[in-house]
Amino acid sequence: MKTNYSAYPRMNVKTLNKHVVVDLIRFTSGGISRAGLSRELGLTRAAVTSIVNDLSDMGIVREAEKQTSGGRKPAVLEIVPSQGYVVGVEMGATHILALVADYSARVIREKEIQIDIKDGPEVCLSALDRVVQQVIAEAGLQLVDIHAIGIGVPGPVVISEGLVSAPPIMPGWDNFPIRSVLNKKWDCHVLLNNDAELGALGEWAYGAGRNEANLVYIKVGTGIGAGLIFDNELYHGVTGSAGEIGHITIRENGSICTCGNRGCLEAVAGGNAIALRASEEVQRGKRTQLVGFGDFYQITINDVISAARKGDLLCQQIISEAGTHLGTAIASLVNLINPSIVIIGGGVAQSGDLLLEPIRTAVSRRSLRVASKAVRVSAALLGRRASAMGAVVQALSHSLHQFSE
Amino acid sequence: MKTNYSAYPRMNVKTLNKHVVVDLIRFTSGGISRAGLSRELGLTRAAVTSIVNDLSDMGIVREAEKQTSGGRKPAVLEIVPSQGYVVGVEMGATHILALVADYSARVIREKEIQIDIKDGPEVCLSALDRVVQQVIAEAGLQLVDIHAIGIGVPGPVVISEGLVSAPPIMPGWDNFPIRSVLNKKWDCHVLLNNDAELGALGEWAYGAGRNEANLVYIKVGTGIGAGLIFDNELYHGVTGSAGEIGHITIRENGSICTCGNRGCLEAVAGGNAIALRASEEVQRGKRTQLVGFGDFYQITINDVISAARKGDLLCQQIISEAGTHLGTAIASLVNLINPSIVIIGGGVAQSGDLLLEPIRTAVSRRSLRVASKAVRVSAALLGRRASAMGAVVQALSHSLHQFSE
DNA sequence: GATTTTGTGTTAAATAACTTGACATTTAAT
DNA sequence: ATTAAATGTCAAGTTATTTAACACAAAATC
Secondary structure, three states, X not given: OOOEOOOOOOOXXXXXXXXXXXXXXXXXXXXXEHHHHHHHHOOOHHHHHHHHHHHHHHOOEEEOOOOOOOOOOOOEEEEOHHHOEEEEEEEOOOEEEEEEEEOOOXXXXXXXXXXXXXXXHHHHHHHHHXXXXXXXHHOOOOHHHEEEEEEEEOOOEEOOOXXXXXXXXXXXXXXOOHHHHHHHHHOOEEEEEEHHHHHHXXXXXXXXXXXXXXXXXXXXXXXXXXXEEEOOEEOOOOOOOOOOHHXXXXXXXXXXXXXXXEOEHHHHHOHHHHHHHHHHHHHOXXXXXHHHHOOOOOOOHHXXXXXXXXXXXXXXXXXXXXXXXXXXXXXHHHHHHOOOEEEEEOHHHHHOHHHHHHHHHHHHHHOOHHHHHHOEEEEOOOHHHHHHHHHHHHHHHHHHHHHOO | OOOEOOOOOOOOHXXXXXXXXXHHHHHOOOOEEHHHHHHHHOOOHHHHHHHHHHHHHHOOEEEOOOOOOOOOOOOEEEEOXXXXXXXXXXXXXXXXXXXXXXXXOOEEEEEEEEOXXXXXXXXXXXXXXXXXXXXXXXXXXXXXXXXXXXXXXXXXXXXXXXXXXXOOOOOOOOOOOHHHHHHHHHOOEEEEEEHHHHHHXXXXXXXXXXXXXXXXXXXXXXXXXXXXXXXXXXXXOOOOOOOOHHHOEOOOOOOEOOOOOEOEHHHHHOHHHHHHHHHHHHHOOOOOHHHHHOOOOOOOHHHHHHHHHOOOHHHHHHHHHHHHHHHHHHHHHHHHHOOOEEEEEOHHHHHOHHHHHHHHHHHHHHOOHHHHHHOEEEEOOOHHHHHHHHHHHHHHHHHHHHHOO
């Protein structure tokens, strides 16, 4: 008796149930026993035994070490970690972060490099290839050991095609066949997705969004994007561009944005906007810790954040203002989506409560009571790894579901 | 082999499939044959035959008259209309519309009265009771013939409790036990829901949103609200208040709104806002067809719409401006949700292209290319009946699913 | 106009995937 | 020590479905 698992493609009932069991084992913190699975699934214990036996014979699932803490404990199940490995990659505007994880989603190695996404696909994808190859080698593995590689990019992804369509902060990448190029290099399953969506997935599976069915993840970096999880599933929209919150209009006549419009959220509260704002104030001679940076050096968002953390008032104020603008947009989003949690991640979120508090204030002031009472605004628990971790989760899902056929 | 029908509660597999079959027969325009069901469900024709036989024995389903147009036609199935009846009601700020429909969702009688929702629950629910009783009688039926009654109200509904929570345009209704009061009066299943959500459901089932999996319905009346359908299912959010788009901030320092904030969409583009705007202009002595209305008579939104339709330039301009503001909000929504269609309904939508064109312009200017290319902006096909029709659909679903146990 | 092809709907037997009910096992409560 | 309660397993029975065969009707082909 199983009903509602719309995420899985058509397959026979037992295989479907196997997949559900695998996911319940993966995503239940503290593990789950056969009896627990029975309750969750609405199947009898006898049926669960049969399913788990199959998975155990395949080598995917095993019983965890029993805790010696006394008291009868049911046999808790876990995924066999060494059955396979995956790689999760986040490509941002200025960096690439790659993680290698085993079948239980434990990260066994990571590596980060700096890039500039404006160098275009050829240059960046070569760099991407190098990091991935290196991190695999450093983990003591080879490419053939890797079942799948998940990649997050900061633009609207057409999942079926494996490319990005008209990405505002990825000039030169429009319709470039990212997935097929990488497929040729690696000869394993490559899954391309939007970075904010993957951040949402990561936080839902292993971060601040555990056990939350309706979740919004806001990635505030160079760009601003949102990942949406509705009823425990990633929501893409019709063409896969859902969550593009960065280019909603905040100020009718605000400063001009990379997308061509005026007053976009990203042009007001994005990483570049904050850095630009700081530069202007410095040049106007405002008193700040950043003064020493001079005219030739380009002030970055990280400079502003670290100065703010060290107590610099100007930088704190700039970040706080960005938070207020973000909060206005998030308040609208809370009214519209009515989520149980909004998770703030991405580079700018490193500034912590300096950014979060103004957001919380705006949400409680501008959202309807019903909605604002029901929502928490939290920082990403996985921090800068959120998107890469989501890529891991996705690659793992793909691989496990293939494996358990 | 059936997988993804998460809308249905837990039940055994065949019963579940029965419900799916009933819904496919209901919602497939032009009807569907056993072979068609087989393809849709992924079941064999033999299995479908067995399921349809059961439903036929219950009296819910039958074969439609064969078209005599020649050429082999499969036996098209239909719901037996006379097996049961339901009522669908829309309660707006100023009116109540009640529909009686048979099991095939054909409306057999309707009735509308004027009310003022500010008179509070006792007064309005008595009026509601009267209209419903009358329309049932006029349809030649009695209360015992009615299997379920669906009701839409213009505020955030807590479905589990059957009441509204902190509704901006329903003063005096906060936490009033609407459903249980009506239950006592009628002694049949009462389903309370948000009017915009029901509008979305109605348009999805029988209107402009047929065959669209991801749909947004915007109800522009006295209040402004949205109904969301994601992956063919109504989306409520955690506490049932999703879609409350009327109180997102459009102008930081705009005019004050019933909700207490400033510059809400509703305070700028809602029915009351439009009427108020017209009154002001008239008092300022602007040249308009409305001049004759004098100072004592309160100009209504309907006056403005009919004047605009008759060519009054001022009224046209006021509606067009409201459309532009709506369009800005809808553009954000399109970026965020990436729907395939946005349907504009509610009283103000009676003004047609005068309202729609500015919305389309704003969406194509302010939304990302990927999202705006994928979306159509249309008027509600069911017009002022959209929400009440959604209430019918919901009541019918409830009744049919109960019946086919 | 006869023949083949294609799609529809039905039936009976076989199979997959459960449930039922009984039982051994382990721990907690009395 | 005894009882209660939950876990995990096994064999037998049940249900919903598939398989495979066939009858039927219309369209396409010759």
